[in-house]
Amino acid sequence: VITALAGGVGAARFLRGLLDVCEPSDVTAIVNTGDDVVLHGLHVSPDIDTVVYTLAGAVNPETGWGLTGETWQAMDALERYGGLTWFRLGDRDLATHLYRTHRLGEGAALSEITSEIARAWGLHLRVVPMTDDRVETRLDVEGEGELGFQDYFVRLRHSVAVKAVRYAGAETADPGPGVIEALNDAATVVVCPSNPVLSIAPILAVPGIEETVAARRDDVVAVSPIVAGAALKGPADRLLLELGHEASVVGVARLYAPFVGTLVIDSADAHRAGDVEAEGVRCVVAPTVMHGPAEAAALARVVLDANA
Ligand code: FO1
Numbered sequence: 001v002i003t004a005l006a007g008g009v010g011a012a013r014f015l016r017g018l019l020d021v022c023e024p025s026d027v028t029a030i031v032n033t034g035d036d037v038v039l040h041g042l043h044v045s046p047d048i049d050t051v052v053y054t055l056a057g058a059v060n061p062e063t064g065w066g067l068t069g070e071t072w073q074a075m076d077a078l079e080r081y082g083g084l085t086w087f088r089l090g091d092r093d094l095a096t097h098l099y100r101t102h103r104l105g106e107g108a109a110l111s112e113i114t115s116e117i118a119r120a121w122g123l124h125l126r127v128v129p130m131t132d133d134r135v136e137t138r139l140d141v142e143g144e145g146e147l148g149f150q151d152y153f154v155r156l157r158h159s160v161a162v163k164a165v166r167y168a169g170a171e172t173a174d175p176g177p178g179v180i181e182a183l184n185d186a187a188t189v190v191v192c193p194s195n196p197v198l199s200i201a202p203i204l205a206v207p208g209i210e211e212t213v214a215a216r217r218d219d220v221v222a223v224s225p226i227v228a229g230a231a232l233k234g235p236a237d238r239l240l241l242e243l244g245h246e247a248s249v250v251g252v253a254r255l256y257a258p259f260v261g262t263l264v265i266d267s268a269d270a271h272r273a274g275d276v277e278a279e280g281v282r283c284v285v286a287p288t289v290m291h292g293p294a295e296a297a298a299l300a301r302v303v304l305d306a307n308a
Helices: 009-019 048-057 073-079 091-105 111-120 149-155 179-185 197-206 209-215 235-244 249-256 269-279 294-306
Strands: 001-008 027-031 038-039 040-042 126-129 136-139 145-148 164-170 189-193 220-223 262-266 282-286
Touching: 001 009, 001 179, 001 197, 009 027, 009 294, 027 048, 027 179, 040 091, 048 111, 048 126, 073 091, 073 164, 091 149, 091 282, 111 126, 111 197, 126 179, 136 149, 145 149, 145 282, 164 197, 164 235, 179 209, 189 294, 197 209, 197 235, 197 249, 220 294, 235 249, 249 262, 262 294, 282 294
Parallel strands: 001 027, 001 189, 027 126, 189 220, 220 262, 262 282
Antiparallel strands: 038 040, 136 145, 136 164
16 A cells, blocks of 8 residues: 655656556545645636546646646636636636536535546545635735735746745645555655645645654655756745745755655666755655656655665
8 A cells, every 4th residue: 555645746747657467446535635726616626636537548748737638718718808818727627627616515525526526537546635614825025915825826927936834724724535544555645746835735734644654764765856956847946945945955864854764866866865864854766757658667666665
């Protein structure tokens, strides 16, 4: 049994590889919901949808989020009214948000709805939101004050300096159903190559999750989302620096050391393996950049072998 902590695009690509090398029904993905946003009255869960669409082979390969072959007629029509269109919801993607919002209105839990959506896309792994409660990643941004995640990430294209990040609501949230059990039962717990501050930290901020992962530390394997000092996608490198961390595999090791036993770093960072181990984290060097399914599967093998 493998349990993975997952954000959006990087995690989804890694999980696709993982499903190629192990039995999908043995895999649980615990997914960040700190990016969730209500737009036009619709509940959007970007990381859950990115994981589901990617694993279903339906994700837009250019963006890494949204659906392939998408059309944008609803957004174009919304422009007539001056509606909010900086966050683009494709016509087919809208069906997911309509369904999720309708089911939430009926009183269903996000975890239940997520299972329904994953099943409808033909997936056999378990996809579980980190919590069924509302947790919002909020960023204190230079010159703007505190913003919601998508305001920072999409509207401002994460090109603004961040002074602080908090996970509003996390203090009183409960872990999603089965989350603690999946962490306790896993042979290996994987921290996917996701943004440490924006994807992994919100999951760990839900009371009980970090403690449970830390108790499994010897069996926790993380993949560094930082390669040669830079994030492959998104603002992880810049954000680490702004929040006083080092934007390198060593910075990631330092941040993860309390709950991660082994860090997989890219071959480009091989010369830093000793520095990673000096942080008290076992280091494995391998190619980590996933250009396609073959590389993703090879990386998943490396992660599983790291804890064999
Ligand atoms: N990212 C963008 O940069 N622009 C968008 O208009 C946008 C729309 C969108 C719609 C649905 C969805 O599931 C994701 C979407 N994303 C968009 C991606 C998303 O904002 C981020 O990638 C994640 O929240 C970060 O993991």
